[in-house]
Structure formats: C-alpha cells, structure tokens
Amino acid sequence: MFDFFKKDKTPSAAEAPEKVAPATWTERLKQGLSRTRSQLGNQLAGLFGGGKIDDDVYEELETILLTSDVGVAATQALLEDIKGRVQRQALSDTSQLKSALKDALMSLLAPLEQPLQTNTKQPYIIMLAGVNGAGKTTTIGKLTHLFQSEGKSVLIAAGDTFRAAAREQLQAWGERNNVHVVASEGGDPAAVIFDAVNSAKAKGIDIVLADTAGRLPTQLNLMEEIRKVQRVIDKAIPGAPHEILLVLDANTGQNAVMQVKAFDDALGVTGLVLSKLDGTAKGGVIAAIAQTRPIPIRFIGVGESIDDLRPFKASEFVEALFE
Amino acid sequence: MLENLSGRLQGVIKTLRGQARLTEDNIADAMREVRMALLEADVALPVVKDFIAQVKERAQGKEVLASLTPGQAVIEVVHQELTKLMGAENVGLNLAAVPPAVILMAGLQGSGKTTTSAKLAKLLKEQKKKVLLVSADIYRPAAIEQLKTLANSLEIDFFDSSNTQKPEDIARDVLVYAKRFFYDVLIFDTAGRLGIDEAMMAEIKALHQQLNPIETLFVVDAMQGQDAINTARAFGETLPLTGIVLTKLDGDSRGGAALSVRHVTGKPIKFIGVSEKVDGLEPFHPERMASRVLGMGDVLSLIEQAQKSVDLEEAKKLADKVKSGKNFDLEDFKAQMVQMRKMGGVGALMDKLPAQMSSGMAGKMNNEDGDKAMRRIEGIINSMTALERRKPEIIKATRKRRIAAGSGVQVQDVNRLLNQFEETQKMMKMFSKGGMGKMMRAMQGKFPGLR
Numbered sequence: 001m002f003d004f005f006k007k008d009k010t011p012s013a014a015e016a017p018e019k020v021a022p023a024t025w026t027e028r029l030k031q032g033l034s035r036t037r038s039q040l041g042n043q044l045a046g047l048f049g050g051g052k053i054d055d056d057v058y059e060e061l062e063t064i065l066l067t068s069d070v071g072v073a074a075t076q077a078l079l080e081d082i083k084g085r086v087q088r089q090a091l092s093d094t095s096q097l098k099s100a101l102k103d104a105l106m107s108l109l110a111p112l113e114q115p116l117q118t119n120t121k122q123p124y125i126i127m128l129a130g131v132n133g134a135g136k137t138t139t140i141g142k143l144t145h146l147f148q149s150e151g152k153s154v155l156i157a158a159g160d161t162f163r164a165a166a167r168e169q170l171q172a173w174g175e176r177n178n179v180h181v182v183a184s185e186g187g188d189p190a191a192v193i194f195d196a197v198n199s200a201k202a203k204g205i206d207i208v209l210a211d212t213a214g215r216l217p218t219q220l221n222l223m224e225e226i227r228k229v230q231r232v233i234d235k236a237i238p239g240a241p242h243e244i245l246l247v248l249d250a251n252t253g254q255n256a257v258m259q260v261k262a263f264d265d266a267l268g269v270t271g272l273v274l275s276k277l278d279g280t281a282k283g284g285v286i287a288a289i290a291q292t293r294p295i296p297i298r299f300i301g302v303g304e305s306i307d308d309l310r311p312f313k314a315s316e317f318v319e320a321l322f323e
Numbered sequence: 324m325l326e327n328l329s330g331r332l333q334g335v336i337k338t339l340r341g342q343a344r345l346t347e348d349n350i351a352d353a354m355r356e357v358r359m360a361l362l363e364a365d366v367a368l369p370v371v372k373d374f375i376a377q378v379k380e381r382a383q384g385k386e387v388l389a390s391l392t393p394g395q396a397v398i399e400v401v402h403q404e405l406t407k408l409m410g411a412e413n414v415g416l417n418l419a420a421v422p423p424a425v426i427l428m429a430g431l432q433g434s435g436k437t438t439t440s441a442k443l444a445k446l447l448k449e450q451k452k453k454v455l456l457v458s459a460d461i462y463r464p465a466a467i468e469q470l471k472t473l474a475n476s477l478e479i480d481f482f483d484s485s486n487t488q489k490p491e492d493i494a495r496d497v498l499v500y501a502k503r504f505f506y507d508v509l510i511f512d513t514a515g516r517l518g519i520d521e522a523m524m525a526e527i528k529a530l531h532q533q534l535n536p537i538e539t540l541f542v543v544d545a546m547q548g549q550d551a552i553n554t555a556r557a558f559g560e561t562l563p564l565t566g567i568v569l570t571k572l573d574g575d576s577r578g579g580a581a582l583s584v585r586h587v588t589g590k591p592i593k594f595i596g597v598s599e600k601v602d603g604l605e606p607f608h609p610e611r612m613a614s615r616v617l618g619m620g621d622v623l624s625l626i627e628q629a630q631k632s633v634d635l636e637e638a639k640k641l642a643d644k645v646k647s648g649k650n651f652d653l654e655d656f657k658a659q660m661v662q663m664r665k666m667g668g669v670g671a672l673m674d675k676l677p678a679q680m681s682s683g684m685a686g687k688m689n690n691e692d693g694d695k696a697m698r699r700i701e702g703i704i705n706s707m708t709a710l711e712r713r714k715p716e717i718i719k720a721t722r723k724r725r726i727a728a729g730s731g732v733q734v735q736d737v738n739r740l741l742n743q744f745e746e747t748q749k750m751m752k753m754f755s756k757g758g759m760g761k762m763m764r765a766m767q768g769k770f771p772g773l774r
Contacts, residue, residue: 063368066362066368066549067367067368067549068549069365069548069549069550071363072359072362072363131546131571132433132435132571132599133432133433133434133435133544133571134433135432135433162599163469164468164469164470164472164473164476165465165466165468165469165471165472166465166469167465168464168465168468168469169463169464169465169466169468169469171465172464172465173464216571216573218573219573219599249433249544249546251431251544251547251548251550251551251554252544252546252547252548253365253546253547253548253549253551253579253580254363254364254365254548255365255546255548256546256548276431276432276433278517279431279517279518279519279550279554285548
C-alpha cells in the first residue's frame with residue numbers, strides 16, 4: 001500500500017516532489033492509466049477499426065465493459081445508450097462507435113466531476129472512511145502533500161486506534177512532511193479526532209484530515225462507531241465534518257457499489273477517492289457507481305509517489321481511456 | 324457472505340425445481356441467470372464462460388434427462404461444477420520440510436497479508452508448532468511494527484527487522500536464526516506489490532529462491548473484481564504458488580474472485596479470512612462453500628464450530644438440567660446465551676443454515692436484532708444478585724426497578740425476560756415429565772400452524 005515511500009529512501013528524494021518539474025496532469029494520468037488503456041484501449045482499437053455495426057460488435061463491447069468491472073446493470077444501460085445514439089445519429093461504421101461510447105461514458109461521468117473546495121470553512125474538517133486495505137492512510141499522506149503545496153496548513157488525526165501500528169504509520173508520515181499528528185495510545189477514535197479538531201481550532205490550522213479504522217459495511221457495530229465519530233466531530237464544530245471521503249480500491253469489483261451504498265447510508269458520503277488505479281485494474285466500477293449513487297469523485301490515485309493523487313476530471317479520464 | 328450469489332442462484336434453482344421437463348429453452352434461460360449472477364459476483368468473464376459451457380453440456384446429457392426430477396439433477400450438476408471450480412477438497416498446509424518450514428506470503432497492497440500472517444501463526448501455534456514471524460515489508464511505514472504488535476499480543480516469537488535492512492538480508496538472517504533456535508515454521512511476510520511492478524516482482528522472486536519456501540501463499544481480497552484474473556496470472560507466473568488465502572470474506576462481497584483466482588492459478592484455496600479478529604481464519608472447504616453458495620447450508624462447519632467453541636463440560640451440565648427439568652435457573656439461561664454468542668452469534672449461525680430454514684427465521688428476527696436482544700438479556704441478568712438468579716420468583720416491583728436501572732433498560736424489558744424465562748422453565752418441566760408429545764400439545768395454542 002505504501003510503496004511510494006520507497007522513493008523517499010534517499011535523502012534527496014525527500015524534497016524531490018517539489019523539485020521535479022511536474023509532468024502535466026494529463027500526462028501523469030495517462031501514465032497511471034496506461035495499463036487500463038492497454039487493456040481496454042487495445043480491445044477497443046480492434047473493435048473500432050471499421051466495419052459494420054452488428055450484434056457481434058455489441059456483444060464484444062458488452063464483454064469489454066463487463067471485464068472492466070462496469071457491472072451488469074451499468075453495462076446494459078451504457079449499451080442501450082449507445083444503441084440509441086447509433087440510431088439517432090444513423091451511425092453505420094464501427095469507427096463512429098468510439099465517439100458514441102465516449103459520449104455515453106461522458107454523460108455518465110461528467111456529473112461526478114466536482115472538485116473539493118476547502119476554502120469555505122476554517123478549519124475544514126475532512127473525514128476518511130473505507131474498508132480495510134482500501135488505502136485510507138496512503139490517501140491521507142497524499143492529500144497532506146497536495147494541501148501543503150497549495151500553501152495550507154494541515155493537521156492529521158490518527159483515528160485508527162484499532163489496527164496494530166496504524167498510529168505509527170501515520171506518525172512516520174507526519175514526520176516526513178512536518179505535519180503534526182494527533183494520536184493517543186489506544187482509546188476511542190472519536191476522542192482522538194475531537195482533540196485534533198479542537199487543537200486545529202486553537203492553532204488556526206486550515207485543514208484537518210481525520211483517519212478512521214478500516215471496516216467492512218457488514219460489521220454493523222463498527223458502522224455505528226463511525227457514526228459516533230461523525231457526531232462527536234459535529235459537537236466540536238457544528239456542521240463538521242465538512243467532507244466525508246470514502247476511499248475505494250480500484251481493484252474492487254461490484255462490491256464497491258455496495259460499499260458506497262452502505263457508507264453513504266450510514267454517514268452521508270460527500271466525495272469518493274478511487275485509489276490504486278495504477279495497477280491492471282480498470283476502475284470501471286465508477287460507471288456502476290455513477291448510475292446507482294452519483295457521489296462526486298474528488299480524487300483518483302494513479303501512482304505510488306506522493307503527488308500521484310489528482311482531482312478527478314471526467315473528460316480526461318474518458319479521453320485517457322481511449323488514446 | 325456470498326449471499327447475493329446464493330440468492331440469485333436460489334432463484335434459478337427454484338424455477339428449475341418446478342419444471343417437470345427440461346427443454347433446451349428453459350436450460351438456456353436458467354444459464355443466462357446463472358451467468359448474470361456469477362458476473363455480478365465478480366467472477367471473471369472467461370471463467371464464467373467456461374463454467375456455463377460445462378454445466379450446459381452436462382445438463383443436456385443423459386444423466387439429467389433420464390432423471391425423474393430433472394430440475395434437481397441440474398442443481399446437482401451446478402453444485403458439482405461449482406465445487407470443481409473451487410477445488411475438489413480441502414487442502415491443508417504442507418509443512419513436511421526440514422525445519423524450519425518456510426511459508427512465504429505474497430499479494431497486492433492492502434489484501435491482508437500481515438493480518439493473515441498473524442492469524443496463520445496463531446493457528447499453527449495451536450497445533451503445537453514453534454512458530455517464528457518476520458516481516459520484510461520495509462516500504463510501508465510501520466508495517467514491521469504492525470506485525471510485531473500482533474505477534475506480541477498473540478505471544479508468538481517475532482524476528483526483529485528494520486526498514487533500513489534489505490529484504491534479502493532479513494531473509495538471510497532470519498533463516499540462520501530460525502535454524503539455530505529450532506523453529507518448526509517460519510512465516511515470512513512481504514510488502515504488497517502490483518503484478519506489473521517488475522522491480523518488486525523480481526525482488527520477491529529472489530526472496531523465493533533464497534528462502535526456498537515449502538508454501539508460497541497468494542493472499543487475495545475477496546472483494547477484488549474482474550482484474551483478479553490478471554493479478555493472479557502475474558503472481559502465478561513469477562512465483563511457484565502453492566496455495567491461496569481468500570481474505571475479507573466477512574464483508575458482503577460475493578467472493579467471485581475466489582473462483583477466478585483458483586481457475587487461473589490452478590492452486591487450491593487453503594484458508595479463508597472471515598473476521599478481523601485473530602482467530603478469524605478458517606480452512607477452506609470447497610464442497611461446503613459450494614453448498615453455501617447454492618443455499619444448501621454449511622451444517623458441517625457449524626458442527627465443527629460448535630465443537631470448537633462450546634465448553635463440553637458446561638454443555639453436559641446444562642443438558643442434564645434440561646433433562647431433569649429441575650434447578651434450571653437464570654444463571655443457566657445466561658450460560659445458554661453465552662454459548663450461543665461464542666459460536667459467533669445469531670448472524671454466524673444463520674449464515675450456515677440451509678436457506679429454507681434461515682429465511683423462515685429471518686422473517687421473525689433480524690440477525691443483528693437477535694444478537695442485540697441476547698446481549699440485552701445478558702445485561703439484565705448481570706444486574707441481578709446471585710439469589711435473584713437462583714430464585715427469580717422473589718423479583719418483585721422494587722427489585723425490578725433496581726435491575727432495570729442497573730442494566731439501563733425499562734421495567735417492561737425485565738418483565739419480558741422473566742416471562743420468557745418462565746416459559747422456558749415450564750417447557751422444560753413438561754419435556755422431562757411427558758416427553759415430546761405433551762410439549763407439542765401444550766404448544767398448539769401458541770404457535771399458529773402447529774397441530
């Protein structure tokens with residue numbers, strides 16, 4: 001999960017992220033999604049090579065979408081959409097199908113593109129939630145870096161008091177980035193985060209990132225616990241947390257939809273982070289999520305280094321898939 | 324677990340059962356449903372295609388058509404094929420090596436390697452093995468710390484490594500150490516890595532050569548999607564895997580990844596992770612799992628679990644009391660609840676019961692509510708004095724108020740518990756005197772449908 005730290009091993013690499021001229025965002029995304037592209041793209045290139053649009057082509061398209069984790073329902077909806085477009089625009093050649101598919105995906109994903117605005121409140125409290133091993137702590141590391149580079153002060157609350165050494169993991173991170181980590185030995189996650197929020201208020205910190213322990217939505221007592229955390233934060237600052245981010249592993253299949261539903265029902269999730277998009281996983285489950293629970297996707301993680309967390313841009317995401 | 328896959332397949336099975344005659348058409352319909360169910364359960368598409376082809380072929384074969392109940396026969400075919408897909412039988416760990424027997428853990432980031440390592444160590448320790456844990460995850464901050472903490476809490480020996488060392492140096496040192504102190508088993512945890520990360524894959528390959536492990540376990544998140552097939556292939560090509568551990572099966576994922584991974588690597592699933600707690604690792608039984616998927620229930624696992632967690636002495640004492648119908652007091656009532664809880668609560672029980680039974684019960688109570696109610700009853704009993712527990716009849720209004728306040732419930736709840744207990748007691752007396760028949764007669768009025 002934390003492999004990007006291996007690049008920090010050498011002393012010079014510690015400040016590397018600032019020094020290295022950052023490649024443009026599109027390029028980085030393309031790099032990160034290269035596997036996705038080579039998986040999806042190659043198949044699509046063959047499909048869009050020209051020829052008549054017939055049932056075989058649709059079936060091929062269905063296969064591709066299904067193997068990208070788009071899910072049965074969303075795949076069928078997308079196919080309907082594309083068929084409609086083909087009919088309306090009287091498309092006849094498979095090469096025109098590409099833009100139809102692009103449009104269909106865009107209309108599904110564009111509403112999810114809503115960047116996170118952290119300037120509205122001070123301190124702006126962000127709570128992270130997710131299943132075990134989704135990448136919450138890594139995302140906190142990357143978010144800290146992102147906000148710091150925007151010139152904001154950040155405080156981390158180590159709310160994962162359950163997993164062994166979760167606190168140490170965040171503290172190691174905080175040291176590297178010169179960020180204060182509020183933590184306590186064992187104890188109640190709500191109390192730790194409450195302390196952190198109050199300390200941020202006193203110190204005039206801009207952003208508080210509150211980590212929570214990973215939990216599966218079926219563990220109802222743990223879901224109850226995280227609701228308590230939310231209530232306690234609301235007591236420290238009414239209206240907080242201002243953003244509840246659900247971290248999803250791009251490797252997850254259709255269960256991601258269940259996760260979104262469960263966490264949204266419990267907490268009212270305001271944004272999603274899609275992590276680990278640099279593997280062979282295609283993250284097609286976004287489409288399924290967009291269809292059932294359209295929650296804005298705030299960030300996507302496309303690599304292992306600290307600055308590989310980027311705002312989600314639907315057009316670039318779709319574009320990168322097809323190049 | 325897996326309930327969505329089960330639910331869908333059960334729907335298919337229900338319609339098939341009703342068919343007097345199987346035609347190509349209704350088989351095709353059923354297979355379409357099965358295909359959708361498997362895809363939604365995240366089983367990889369190529370695997371689904373193979374599976375459907377197999378089942379279809381056999382469903383149209385002689386054995387099914389000649390059967391008197393063709394619908395039933397198709398279900399049998401699906402069950403058999405599902406079992407085959409998950410592996411024929413449970414395969415345990417192979418530790419037949421010159422000690423130390425090395426177990427190497429590999430997998431993606433966040434799949435649960437470290438937790439599984441600790442669980443595995445606990446399991447082996449219970450089998451009287453001398454186990455040593457070591458972590459070569461020098462990349463993720465505090466990963467070594469995590470395993471160390473877990474090892475300490477389980478009282479399992481831990482070989483200290485630090486993230487300034489190279490994994491190969493850790494491997495070399497730990498081998499020497501394990502040999503010198505005569506460890507039976509060495510569990511070697513590694514960093515999570517992507518199948519496409521060539522440098523990292525080369526590292527684990529080198530580690531494998533150096534350690535020459537007798538078991539190389541691939542740890543897979545049960546929630547993984549279609550990509551599981553690619554990941555499994557990448558790891559399977561780099562490392563000679565010997566088995567698979569499927570983690571996080573306690574979530575509501577449909578566990579389709581299990582089928583894909585098994586299909587691609589051809590290696591057996593040896594364990595499944597079913598809880599965050601350190602004893603949440605169970606041997607994998609394909610046949611039982613297939614039954615569970617099809618909603619036939621996993622009664623065997625249930626019995627095993629009961630044997631493991633129920634205190635035999637206590638159970639016997641309780642049974643005697645029930646038989647004699649005497650002296651059954653609130654203390655015993657509570658003991659019953661505790662036994663039930665030890666077996667994983669109502670939820671875990673329901674999970675393993677055949678679908679017909681559990682769905683019937685589910686109508687009456689929800690798993691969580693059941694567990695909650697049980698905890699509440701325990702709480703109420705805990706607020707009673709020893710005398711009250713032995714002689715509940717002395718509990719009158721004042722005592723009730725005190726008990727209610729002590730356990731944080733309403734007086735009505737205490738009343739309800741006392742009534743419930745009285746009923747149970749009556750039932751038991753009847754049972755001991757007049758046997759089953761009398762009890763059934765007494766229950767006539769109370770349960771609709773019982774005659």
